[in-house]
Amino acid sequence: MAFLAVAIIAWLALYNLLNPAAEALVATLPIDRNSHLGGALQFFFYDTPKVLMLLTGVVFVMGMINSYFTPERTRALLAGRSEGAANVMAATLGIVTPFCSCSAVPLFIGFVQAGVPLGVTFSFLISAPMVNEVALTLLFGLFGWKVALLYLGLGLSVAIVAGWTIGRLKMEAHLEDWVRDMPKMSAGFDAGQVTLADRVEAGFAAVRQIVGKVWPYILAGIAIGAVIHGYVPQDFMASFMGREAWWSVPLAVLLGVPMYTNAAGIIPIVQALLVKGAALGTVLAFMMSVIALSLPEMIILRKVLKVRLIATFAAVVACGILLVGFVFNAVL
Amino acid sequence: MDIKVLGTGCANCKNTLALIDQVARDKGVAVALTKVEDIKDIMAYGVMSTPAVVINGKVVHAGGVPSREKIAQWLMV
Numbered sequence: 275m276a277f278l279a280v281a282i283i284a285w286l287a288l289y290n291l292l293n294p295a296a297e298a299l300v301a302t303l304p305i306d307r308n309s310h311l312g313g314a315l316q317f318f319f320y321d322t323p324k325v326l327m328l329l330t331g332v333v334f335v336m337g338m339i340n341s342y343f344t345p346e347r348t349r350a351l352l353a354g355r356s357e358g359a360a361n362v363m364a365a366t367l368g369i370v371t372p373f374c375s376c377s378a379v380p381l382f383i384g385f386v387q388a389g390v391p392l393g394v395t396f397s398f399l400i401s402a403p404m405v406n407e408v409a410l411t412l413l414f415g416l417f418g419w420k421v422a423l424l425y426l427g428l429g430l431s432v433a434i435v436a437g438w439t440i441g442r443l444k445m446e447a448h449l450e451d452w453v454r455d456m457p458k459m460s461a462g463f464d465a466g467q468v469t470l471a472d473r474v475e476a477g478f479a480a481v482r483q484i485v486g487k488v489w490p491y492i493l494a495g496i497a498i499g500a501v502i503h504g505y506v507p508q509d510f511m512a513s514f515m516g517r518e519a520w521w522s523v524p525l526a527v528l529l530g531v532p533m534y535t536n537a538a539g540i541i542p543i544v545q546a547l548l549v550k551g552a553a554l555g556t557v558l559a560f561m562m563s564v565i566a567l568s569l570p571e572m573i574i575l576r577k578v579l580k581v582r583l584i585a586t587f588a589a590v591v592a593c594g595i596l597l598v599g600f601v602f603n604a605v606l
Numbered sequence: 607m608d609i610k611v612l613g614t615g616c617a618n619c620k621n622t623l624a625l626i627d628q629v630a631r632d633k634g635v636a637v638a639l640t641k642v643e644d645i646k647d648i649m650a651y652g653v654m655s656t657p658a659v660v661i662n663g664k665v666v667h668a669g670g671v672p673s674r675e676k677i678a679q680w681l682m683v
Binding site for chain 2: 385
């Protein structure tokens, strides 16, 4: 407990020092602060530690929270519920349940096997990678809390509505045969004794695993973002990613599909695009598409789903994202 | 001791396998280490998150790379 308090205070103190430190660092370099290079360097030196610190803090806390929501417990919570409310629950649980894309298939089968409806399973599967602590932290750090909240709300909505729609389409026949033929099992779980020390340990483990994995992406993303910041002329993006170009939203979604990166790599780039005049709706649609509709994930899911169900899944999610993009561009 | 690592072939699964192998070597414990990659076989163990570790037919761990200490504990039994 005392250790946690000290850690929090140290974290806050360091965090408040970042901007002056970055300014001072750039000032010592023989570069004009107002030049392109100066602007790019300031952005890089300030945003990199800021985002990494935010991420470390949030991932640590989420690591502790995650230890309450194992996939087994989530499944037990969802099994046997009817659709509708269960879609909402599944999407929300997707935020807090630890999930790695390599677990998508076992998770999917585990859910279906325990009697979680197909549409509810999809709500979870869409929300879990798309709406997660890494994406939300980066959005908060680089765009502010409003955009982070909007992304949270819209990401959940896409997951809920898309899952519900897939449920309505009654696609159970398009599961691979061996999945349907697997014996049904009950969704009981056995939690064992977990102490606070275990949860703190889980927090550290999450930091090691997640921050350890995503920091190169963030660094690369911010570096590219810094170049865009310093060198790309203002309003350059407005011409083809701006609000007037209606086709930019579908184009952004299409471009996102073959791109395989995580939220960590894409958000810093997206932020720089936004500053240069790209429309927020277009940019959010691009982000969601990169994260939620990835080709490699679909190839993994092909082991359990027939092509028609995968196509339906991709189409429904793409429509949801398109809608988000258009609504945003129209409203803001 | 018969140890199986369940996983569809992601990086974490490979790390788990390598780590167990290393700890077993350090401790001088003889283990028969195998990797289960077929998704049907993985599901037969009833786990939902990979990598998972099965020792002598019993699932002892699921979801994430186990810590060195945990592995050492399993090997001591």
